[in-house]
Amino acid sequence: MTFAPLTTITSKTLVLPAANIDTDQIIPARFLTVTSRDGLGEHAFHDWRYTEDGSATDHILNTDDAKQCKILIGGHNFGCGSSREHAPWSLTDYGFRVVISSEIADIFKSNSLKNGLLPIVIDKRAHEWLLDNPGADVTVDLESCEVRLPRNGGTYKFEIDEFSRHCLMQGVDEMGYLEMQADAIKAYEAN
Amino acid sequence: MTEHPKTLFDKIWHRHIVVPESSAHPATVYIDLHLIHEVTSPQAFTVLRERGLKVRRPDRTLATIDHSTPTLKNTDGSRPFVTEQAEKQVDMLLANTKEYGIETHGFDSDYRGIVHVMGPELGATQPGMTIVCGDSHTSTHGAFGAIAFGIGTTQVGHVLANQCLLMRKPKTMAIHVDGELGDGVSAKDVILAIIAEIGVGGGTGYALEYRGSVFENMTMDERMTVCNMSIEAGARCGLIAPDEITFNYLKGRKFAPDNFDAACKDWASLATDDGAAYDKEVHLKAEDIRPMVTYGTHPGMAMPIDGMVPAATDEAEEKALGYMSMTAGGPITGAKVNRVFIGSCTNSRMDDLRSAARIMKGRKVIEGVTTIVVPGSEQIKTEAEAEGLHKIFTAAGAEWREPGCSMCIAMNGDKAMPGELVVSTSNRNFAGRQGPGARTVLASPETAAAAAVTGVITDARTLKGAA
Numbered sequence: 001m002t003f004a005p006l007t008t009i010t011s012k013t014l015v016l017p018a019a020n021i022d023t024d025q026i027i028p029a030r031f032l033t034v035t036s037r038d039g040l041g042e043h044a045f046h047d048w049r050y051t052e053d054g055s056a057t058d059h060i061l062n063t064d065d066a067k068q069c070k071i072l073i074g075g076h077n078f079g080c081g082s083s084r085e086h087a088p089w090s091l092t093d094y095g096f097r098v099v100i101s102s103e104i105a106d107i108f109k110s111n112s113l114k115n116g117l118l119p120i121v122i123d124k125r126a127h128e129w130l131l132d133n134p135g136a137d138v139t140v141d142l143e144s145c146e147v148r149l150p151r152n153g154g155t156y157k158f159e160i161d162e163f164s165r166h167c168l169m170q171g172v173d174e175m176g177y178l179e180m181q182a183d184a185i186k187a188y189e190a191n
Numbered sequence: 192m193t194e195h196p197k198t199l200f201d202k203i204w205h206r207h208i209v210v211p212e213s214s215a216h217p218a219t220v221y222i223d224l225h226l227i228h229e230v231t232s233p234q235a236f237t238v239l240r241e242r243g244l245k246v247r248r249p250d251r252t253l254a255t256i257d258h259s260t261p262t263l264k265n266t267d268g269s270r271p272f273v274t275e276q277a278e279k280q281v282d283m284l285l286a287n288t289k290e291y292g293i294e295t296h297g298f299d300s301d302y303r304g305i306v307h308v309m310g311p312e313l314g315a316t317q318p319g320m321t322i323v324c325g326d327s328h329t330s331t332h333g334a335f336g337a338i339a340f341g342i343g344t345t346q347v348g349h350v351l352a353n354q355c356l357l358m359r360k361p362k363t364m365a366i367h368v369d370g371e372l373g374d375g376v377s378a379k380d381v382i383l384a385i386i387a388e389i390g391v392g393g394g395t396g397y398a399l400e401y402r403g404s405v406f407e408n409m410t411m412d413e414r415m416t417v418c419n420m421s422i423e424a425g426a427r428c429g430l431i432a433p434d435e436i437t438f439n440y441l442k443g444r445k446f447a448p449d450n451f452d453a454a455c456k457d458w459a460s461l462a463t464d465d466g467a468a469y470d471k472e473v474h475l476k477a478e479d480i481r482p483m484v485t486y487g488t489h490p491g492m493a494m495p496i497d498g499m500v501p502a503a504t505d506e507a508e509e510k511a512l513g514y515m516s517m518t519a520g521g522p523i524t525g526a527k528v529n530r531v532f533i534g535s536c537t538n539s540r541m542d543d544l545r546s547a548a549r550i551m552k553g554r555k556v557i558e559g560v561t562t563i564v565v566p567g568s569e570q571i572k573t574e575a576e577a578e579g580l581h582k583i584f585t586a587a588g589a590e591w592r593e594p595g596c597s598m599c600i601a602m603n604g605d606k607a608m609p610g611e612l613v614v615s616t617s618n619r620n621f622a623g624r625q626g627p628g629a630r631t632v633l634a635s636p637e638t639a640a641a642a643a644v645t646g647v648i649t650d651a652r653t654l655k656g657a658a
Contacts, residue, residue: 017506018506018507018510019505019507020391020392020489020491020507022489022619022621024619024621024622024623024624025621025622025623028623028627029600029601029602029624030601030602032230032258032602033230033259033274033276033277033279033280033602034276034280035233035234035237035276035279035280035283036233036234036237037234037344047622047623047627052609052627052628075507076392077391077392077395077425080391080392080425080489081327081422081619081621082326082327082341082600082619083231083325083326083327083329083341083342083343084230084231084343085231085234085325085343085344085345088343103392103395105392105395105425106361106395106396106425106426106427107327107341107342107343107422107427110342110343110346111343111344111345114343114345114346115345161217161359162214162215162216163215163216163217163357173345174349174357175238175242175348175349175352175353177216177357178219178349178352178353178355178357179244179352179353181209181210181219181353181355182353184209184210184219185209185219185221185247185353185354185355188209188221189221189354
């Protein structure tokens with residue numbers, strides 16, 4: 001899996017403030033019978049965006065502005081629930097490259113990193129500022145590991161595993177690295 | 192005391208390090224057992240093909256079909272898939288595993304079932320192992336003293352090709368529950384009480400270890416119920432030290448080691464050493480735990496069934512109460528129930544079905560309450576039928592279905608209608624999880640059965656002796 005390298009992104013934010021947004025909200029299970037990973041953006045947050053008869057709701061995700069946003073701000077504990085990689089696939093297909101929250105669930109975080117979607121767990125104060133300022137022009141700099149907020153919002157550092165940062169900046173997943181360890185794996189299996 | 196006391200998690204972790212972690216890269220961790228199913232594997236096989244890679248260890252890989260499979264059979268024996276796409280997904284799993292030489296338990300196998308029921312039944316799940324599957328409830332296998340956790344599809348590809356994963360070591364958290372559980376308090380109630388205590392994100396970044404007399408006294412079925420829902424507290428895995436109960440469960444199973452006594456001796460050495468330190472410890476008293484139900488839209492919103500619905504603490508909880516039509520300050524018992532689901536990788540094993548049958552025996556499901564009982568596997572189905580449990584369910588007016596995930600994830604067509612209240616023995620009560628607009632109350636098999644025969648949320652303890 002390869003994706004566009006990610007270094008610096010400046011974009012308006014889209015804010016979904018609810019805490020504990022789970023992967024069943026991000027993409028409902030009935031859309032998981034697909035056998036490819038393409039085109040899932042239309043089902044991102046499907047049950048928030050469409051009524052039962054399929055007509056679009058007035059949810060912010062259905063606006064043209066939203067589709068220009070590359071940075072998603074989620075409430076605390078974003079992405080909890082299942083291991084479905086369809087969740088980050090649907091978000092990247094929709095157009096997001098960054099998810100910021102005060103806490104992000106482990107499996108969702110791991111899946112995001114492998115698909116060019118940068119998960120950022122940020123300081124509570126910065127998170128609150130972001131929740132309070134939807135649509136703000138925010139810069140995420142993966143080189144310096146900084147989130148820069150406009151106006152008087154300030155600049156915040158974030159932590160990311162060095163290896164994951166490297167993969168995101170190169171636009172590669174970990175398969176190649178694992179393949180290079182074939183000898184070590186063979187030696188382990190021989191013991 | 193050992194010189195460098197280690198936790199159960201640490202001992203297993205260290206046995207599986209192929210390349211140790213450093214500041215520059217995560218550890219390369221060897222995976223002993225890789226379980227796969229139809230939903231999270233197709234795109235991984237596509238990557239193998241694109242890159243011209245082989246499955247490194249088909250002998251360490253096991254497959255089944257469970258999520259998209261119908262739980263009904265047509266009279267001609269065919270299966271009514273919910274969509275052509277669902278059937279195609281199942282066919283693709285079968286074709287992929289055939290092509291790559293992976294042992295697969297499809298419709299023709301006596302072992303087909305929910306992947307987390309099947310692994311233990313085959314004895315493929317063993318203490319000391321690292322076990323992964325593209326399914327977050329892989330934590331279930333931690334009941335055997337294994338590091339078992341869910342992975343995404345990209346990692347399914349990594350394991351298929353390399354039998355390894357790149358990972359940073361998580362922190363450890365001990366959850367102690369000591370004392371005696373009260374009558375009518377089940378393993379499901381224990382884990383719901385734990386999640387309510389630490390919160391749905393409380394375990395994020397941690398591997399849990401369940402410790403104390405309550406877990407020591409549990410059967411393997413009960414331990415699996417507990418470990419299964421570790422992920423509902425945010426923890427990718429949850430473990431219980433293997434003991435005689437574990438060994439007795441595994442003895443004689445298909446994949447049990449040939450030199451079983453030697454294996455048991457090694458497994459017994461995995462238990463956490465006295466004096467080993469955890470990053471965090473949590474204590475609950477068994478006596479404080481009552482039968483639990485959820486009242487909101489995540490598993491942390493759980494309450495004792497005989498208590499009052501708590502007030503919302505934030506906007507999301509307020510919305511959840513509205514979605515669930517729950518009134519803060521009022522009782523939850525007496526709420527009208529439309530459907531009951533007994534099944535899922537949390538509660539579809541023999542202990543669970545026996546518990547539900549004890550409540551349903553001699554009683555009738557209330558008219559209009561659609562009640563389905565879905566055994567976790569073909570093995571469970573056969574054993575339950577040999578015990579006559581299916582007759583208790585059907586005599587009461589419940590449906591006895593074919594094994595699978597069914598209404599837990601509602602992707603095979605088994606679902607609730609908008610607005611319906613479902614009392615469910617599954618693991619997630621997220622909005623719409625069991626069908627758009629459906630309202631889910633998570634509960635034990637006893638509580639679910641009590642809801643079926645009364646038509647309302649009922650404390651099963653109040654029914655005892657009435658049958």
